[in-house]
Amino acid sequence: MDIEQMKKDLGGGNVFPIGEENVAFAKYFTGECYLNMLTTERVPVGLVTFAPKTINAYHVHHKGGQILMVTGGRGWYQEEGKPARELKAGDVVNIPPEVKHWHGAAKDSWFQHLAVEVPAEGASNEWLEFLPEEEYNKLP
Structure with a gap:
């Protein structure tokens, strides 16, 4: 980890x-990623930090959805079938339940967001395939 570049x-x-x-979710990320679960009570909130070029696999939050609040760096969010959206500090993404999506760092920047799991009875998370590398490489 390049601490100075990350800062x-x-x-x-x-x-x-x-x-x-x-490490528990490493197989769902393309590279170096860090997790700090800030709370697991009532509304789970985790701070997720992605190294440059690291993204997660497509996934779906069943029933509850997810909210991302970007705290630093530059990254991307994309719903299947839609253009990728560039993210920077201060951006908020409200992801409804049942929407297939991925998110992660830009090629040249660390990226960090708070991930809020929206509570719902029977909520679950389904991990799927990765965005093809050639598609990621087309992003600016």
């Missing part, structure tokens, strides 16, 4: 520690 990309300092390397 520069994420805006200097972090309000929350980046947490531990996200």
